[in-house]
Amino acid sequence: MxxxxxxxxxxxxxxxxxxxxxxxxxxxxxxxxxxxxSKKFNDRFYExxxxxxxxxxxxxxxxxxxxLADLSFNSFRTSISWSRLIPEGVGQVNPEAVQFYHNVLxxxxxxxxxxxxxxxxxxxxxxMQEIGGFENKAVIKAYCDxxxxxxxxxxxxxSYWFTFNEPMIPAEAGYLxxxxxxxxxDFKRAAQVxxxxxxxxxxxxxxxxxxxxxxxxxxxxxxxxxxxxxxxPADLKAAEMADLFYTRSLNDAILxxxxxxxxxxxxxxxxxxxxxxxxxxxxxxxxxxxxxxxNYYRPRxxxxxxxxxxxxxxxxxxxxxxxxxxxxxxxxxxxxIEIYPNGLYDIAKKIQNEYGNIDWFVSENGIxxxxxxxxxxxxxxxxxxxxxxxxxHLIALHQAIxxxxxxxxxxxxxxVDCWSWQNAFKNRYGFxxxxxxxxxxxxxxxxxxxxxxxxxxxxxx
Ligand code: BG6
Numbered sequence: 001m002x003x004x005x006x007x008x009x010x011x012x013x014x015x016x017x018x019x020x021x022x023x024x025x026x027x028x029x030x031x032x033x034x035x036x037x038s039k040k041f042n043d044r045f046y047e048x049x050x051x052x053x054x055x056x057x058x059x060x061x062x063x064x065x066x067x068l069a070d071l072s073f074n075s076f077r078t079s080i081s082w083s084r085l086i087p088e089g090v091g092q093v094n095p096e097a098v099q100f101y102h103n104v105l106x107x108x109x110x111x112x113x114x115x116x117x118x119x120x121x122x123x124x125x126x127x128m129q130e131i132g133g134f135e136n137k138a139v140i141k142a143y144c145d146x147x148x149x150x151x152x153x154x155x156x157x158x159s160y161w162f163t164f165n166e167p168m169i170p171a172e173a174g175y176l177x178x179x180x181x182x183x184x185x186d187f188k189r190a191a192q193v194x195x196x197x198x199x200x201x202x203x204x205x206x207x208x209x210x211x212x213x214x215x216x217x218x219x220x221x222x223x224x225x226x227x228x229x230x231x232x233p234a235d236l237k238a239a240e241m242a243d244l245f246y247t248r249s250l251n252d253a254i255l256x257x258x259x260x261x262x263x264x265x266x267x268x269x270x271x272x273x274x275x276x277x278x279x280x281x282x283x284x285x286x287x288x289x290x291x292x293x294x295n296y297y298r299p300r301x302x303x304x305x306x307x308x309x310x311x312x313x314x315x316x317x318x319x320x321x322x323x324x325x326x327x328x329x330x331x332x333x334x335x336x337i338e339i340y341p342n343g344l345y346d347i348a349k350k351i352q353n354e355y356g357n358i359d360w361f362v363s364e365n366g367i368x369x370x371x372x373x374x375x376x377x378x379x380x381x382x383x384x385x386x387x388x389x390x391x392x393h394l395i396a397l398h399q400a401i402x403x404x405x406x407x408x409x410x411x412x413x414x415x416v417d418c419w420s421w422q423n424a425f426k427n428r429y430g431f432x433x434x435x436x437x438x439x440x441x442x443x444x445x446x447x448x449x450x451x452x453x454x455x456x457x458x459x460x461x
Contacts, residue, residue: 003398004458010409011454012073012113013431014364015057016121016165017081019418020064022054028094030087031126033133034421037181049424055416055434055441061104063441067432068415069111071447072454076108077116077220077293077363077411079165080154082146083125090128090142098153105157116293116363116411117154118162118220119147119204122170122180122421129182134170134196135189140203147204151213159215161208162363163201166222166295168250171197176316179422187315191267192274198253199280202287219254220293220363223247224300225346229324234304238321242302245317255292255355257285272315291408292351293363296344296393298337301326334370334427341392348400348407359406365393366413368420368427381433381444390446391461394453412450416441 023035038050057064057078068076082089084097108115120143128139147163173179175190184190201219208217224246228239248260258281267273301324309319330339344362351360367389375382394410401407417430425436431447434440453459 002458002460003395005398005401005410007457008408009457010075010114010116010361010411011450012068012075012077012116012409013071013412013415014077014116015055015414015416015418016118016123017079017084018051018054018121018123019414019420020055020057020078020416021081021084022056022058022419023051024058027058027096027100028084028087029081029097030083030089030094032081032083032123033126033129033181034123035083036126036129041181041183045422046424046426049419051419053425053436054419056439057416058100060439060441061100062107064416065104065107065111065113067441067443068108068113070443071415071431071451073113073415074454075114075116075160075409075411076415077118077162078104079118079121079123080150081123082120082143083123083127086125086146086149088127089125089139090145093149093153101154102157105154109157114160115158116160116162117150117158118165119143119150120163120200121165124170133174133182134193134200137196140196140200143200144203144207148207148211151208151211155211155213155215160291161215161217162293163204163217163219164197165220165293165363167197167201167219167254168194168222168246172246173421176314185314188272188274191272194250195274195276195280198250198284201254202283205287205289206283216290218289218291218293220295221250221254222295222297223251223347223350224296224298225343225350226300226302229301229303229326232304235302238302238304241320242300242317245320246300251355253284254287254289255358257287259284270315290359292355292358292360293411294347294351294360295364295413296347296362297335297365298332299340299343301329301338332367332369335368335423339367339389341389341396343396344393345396345400348397348405349403352400352403352405357404357406359408361407361409361411362393362397363411364413365410366429368423368429370427372428372433376433380442381428381446383444383446386444386446387449390450390453391459394459395461398458
């Protein structure tokens with residue numbers, strides 16, 4: 001069987017500024033929440049590795065761009081670091097950062113690799129966090145000004161812009177689930193942050209449209225498909241609630257221009273409704289994106305709760321469902337998540353049927369494995385598990401495309417093993433292995449496999 005993708009299909013990989021560039025200290029970069037938290041709350045990070053030790057993209061970008069070209073990528077996503085470009089979050093622009101990003105963009109374009117540029121990948125400048133981060137409306141304005149600065153400086157070199165990566169995460173992980181700084185646990189504040197991120201997204205799109213910049217603008221979202229344990233009405237209800245809180249809340253706002261009515265009713269009922277003005281709602285209603293990126297790693301399986309929630313505790317979407325560990329599920333034990341390739345097909349169908357079959361692409365998909373050195377043979381990581389993972393996900397995607405999904409490309413997470421939020425270098429995701437002691441980057445078997453897929457516009461099985 002041959003799986004062929006269109007000639008202009010986007011093939012590439014994604015990374016983010018904080019995870020690849022690293023915290024550098026002599027080039028005018030301001031601190032962001034990760035630079036701060038990985039030092040101050042060092043024990044929350046695997047083996048205490050901070051943002052100072054990443055994959056050295058800042059110093060080694062020319063080498064990395066050559067590596068991308070070696071893999072025959074035609075596109076590549078990274079993000080601009082807000083705190084590198086504007087160290088205080090507002091005001092003075094850092095000339096060294098301007099030069100650096102020009103060099104990166106020129107280097108990509110020169111190699112025929114389209115830059116997909118994201119403006120925010122979880123990396124709030126510390127100065128902005130000190131005044132409340134996205135809880136404070138002044139930070140929305142600062143973010144929109146930063147977006148305009150990026151469009152003005154780099155607009156003629158970028159054809160695909162993205163306002164946010166996984167906008168749910170800074171709200172959910174930073175204000176409810178104690179995973180990201182500022183480690184606040186308060187649903188209502190999380191909801192306020194999420195709403196303000198939606199407004200920041202809309203504001204940046206507005207700036208882009210009004211400035212008549214060339215190219216397209218979109219957002220990268222993580223749409224975890226929800227599967228109920230059974231067709232029992234209690235399980236179906238649990239799935240509906242998980243989907244409502246974690247997917248439809250954001251998706252409907254971004255892709256349909258309004259929040260789900262049912263969510264408003266529940267939030268009011270539990271006194272968890274954030275402040276939302278009619279002006280906010282009309283801005284959301286007017287905002288449309290050109291392209292959607294979808295990050296997909298795992299499904300969300302849920303069932304009806306086995307016990308009553310502790311309603312004296314913190315309000316949470318988990319009051320309405322339990323996570324379900326399906327017997328027989330295939331696990332990536334390094335990360336503790338299920339592998340379910342068909343989820344990608346289901347997402348594609350959802351976009352096709354519920355969200356107007358908008359142009360989209362897989363903006364992240366990948367498998368993080370702990371202890372990959374065990375698979376090194378003759379100096380190369382023989383990651384057949386990653387090749388299998390890729391094959392299975394691409395087959396699911398191919399089927400959806402055959403059935404009319406407007407999927408324009410596939411980006412893998414990531415091209416060189418990189419530092420990660422909390423897990424630092426525990427799980428490796430790259431097409432290239434990074435030796436943490438020497439900094440040497442060596443292609444893995446999956447990188448060679450992926451290059452062949454690109455050159456052949458697909459693969460046979
Ligand atoms: C995505 C993020 O959700 O998952 C990436 O956009 C992240 O930044 C990736 O690195 C993998 O997750 P983790 O936690 O294993 O690094």
